[in-house]
Amino acid sequence: MNGKMQGVTLVADWKPKPGFKLGSKDIEGRQTYLGSLVWRNPKLEIREYDVPTPGPDEVLLEVKACGICGSDVHMAQADKEGYIFYPGPDRPSQYSRSRISGVVIEAGKKAFDKRTNKPYKGGERVTSEEMLWCASCRPCADGQPNHCERLDEVGFNVNGAYAKYMVLPARTIWSLEPMAQRYKGDDIFSRGSLIEPTCVAYNAVIERGGGIRPVIAS
Numbered sequence: 001m002n003g004k005m006q007g008v009t010l011v012a013d014w015k016p017k018p019g020f021k022l023g024s025k026d027i028e029g030r031q032t033y034l035g036s037l038v039w040r041n042p043k044l045e046i047r048e049y050d051v052p053t054p055g056p057d058e059v060l061l062e063v064k065a066c067g068i069c070g071s072d073v074h075m076a077q078a079d080k081e082g083y084i085f086y087p088g089p090d091r092p093s094q095y096s097r098s099r100i101s102g103v104v105i106e107a108g109k110k111a112f113d114k115r116t117n118k119p120y121k122g123g124e125r126v127t128s129e130e131m132l133w134c135a136s137c138r139p140c141a142d143g144q145p146n147h148c149e150r151l152d153e154v155g156f157n158v159n160g161a162y163a164k165y166m167v168l169p170a171r172t173i174w175s176l177e178p179m180a181q182r183y184k185g186d187d188i189f190s191r192g193s194l195i196e197p198t199c200v201a202y203n204a205v206i207e208r209g210g211g212i213r214p215v216i217a218s
Contacts, residue, residue, distance in 0.1 A: 001060060001106055003051045007094040007163030010075055012039040012084060025089075031157050035075065035090030040082045042075065042092070049094065052159075052167040056108040059120055059170055061128070064189040066161040067099030067197070075156075089151075094159035100166075101127045101176060101192030111170035115177065120170070125180060127192040129172040130154050 014029045016038045025033050032038040054060045072095065074085035084090070107120035132152040133145030140148050152158045159166060176192045183191060205212065 001051050001053070001165075004048055005051050005164045006046050007049050007159070008096070009045050009047045010042060010092045010095045011045050012042040012092045014038060015040040015083075017083070031089070031091040033089045034087065035084050036079075036087040037083070039075075039084045039090060039092065040078070042078055042084050044076055044095065047094075049163065051165050054106055054108050054111065054167050057110040057170050058108050058167050059104050059111050059126075059173055060106040061100070061102040061126065061166050061168055061173075062105050063100060063161050063164060063166060064102045065100070065187075065193040066096055067193045068096065069099060069155075069197075072096050072155065089153060089156050091157040093155070093157065094166075095162045096155045096160040099130075099193045099196050100154070100161045101125070101189040101195075102166075104173075105165065107170065113170075113175065114173075115175040125176040125188060125192070126173050127176055127195045128154070128168050128174070130196050132158065132169060132172055135171060 020034070020037050022028060023033055025031075052060065071086055071088070075090060076095075077085045079085060102125075104120050104122055104124040104126055106122060109119065111120050112118065113120050113124060130153060131146055131148065132154065133140050133148035134150040135145075137149040139145065145151075154160050154166075154168070174195070176188055179191060180188045
């Protein structure tokens with residue numbers, strides 16, 4: 001698919017604080033895992049981009065709904081010295097993380113739909129994970145992709161969803177069709193964009209926290 005699109009883009013200056021040393025995952029002038037120590041004078045601009053082309057195991061998604069995360073706000077917010085508030089991994093880029101839902105427009109030949117176990121045809125309503133895990137490092141193999149050693153994050157160090165189209169790996173895409181069957185007549189894309197933050201809370205409370213248990217008064 002050819003063409004141009006506009007995207008809301010975070011722009012900032014690479015100005016490491018005195019004493020800052022590049023880490024193993026930092027790229028001079030481009031990416032850091034300690035954003036609040038490096039990026040200064042953030043601002044938002046609307047820029048023009050080529051519509052991206054999906055690779056063999058990727059899908060091209062037309063964004064239908066996108067939420068705003070607190071991290072989005074902190075990446076665009078400066079402290080009194082001009083440095084961004086967000087302390088984690090960051091590369092000024094096309095903006096916003098993966099509170100996304102949309103429609104598959106185009107897909108690579110190796111991009112398979114988990115629900116059907118068949119290649120994407122286009123037209124599927126989907127959402128995506130925010131963390132783009134590699135699927136080949138030890139943490140991924142151990143079932144902890146959020147600790148991926150080659151982790152990318154949508155809207156942090158790869159382009160996000162404040163544009164009409166975006167490319168994502170098929171392995172992080174999930175169908176919204178089961179939800180559409182349950183909530184007939186509702187805005188399925190708005191509901192779909194809330195799946196990622198809901199899963200974050202579920203993981204914290206149920207998976208990591210051990211679930212919700214009754215409190216016995218003494």
